[in-house]
Amino acid sequence: MKFLIVDDEALIRKSLVRAFAAAGFQCDEAENGKQALEKINTNNYRAVLLDVIMPEKNGYEVLLEMKKNTPVFVISAFTGDDTNIGFIQKDPRVIEYLTKPFEDIFAIVKLVVSKT
């Protein structure tokens, strides 16, 4: 099964796709929350890497509206005053938080693959 990479920043999306490909895994991409929901609803993904701050729909809305039990890795640069973090922490599908910027993108791939 493929992974779905969701981030509105093309550079982050593409570098994740390349890192997964280098490890032998295929990915689909979505550049906003609306696109992400469409893809999640019509495909079965091994896991979704989900940005929080995005146009159309943000990561919180994607989590609220996605009906599948696909594992989610939240990718974001959280700040201490993020009031929505509690909501994300309560969603049982969220496996892990991956903090941007990534120091070692191959370690991220390894972690996601090992947990799904």
Ligand SMILES: [Mg+2]
């Ligand atoms: Mg973003």
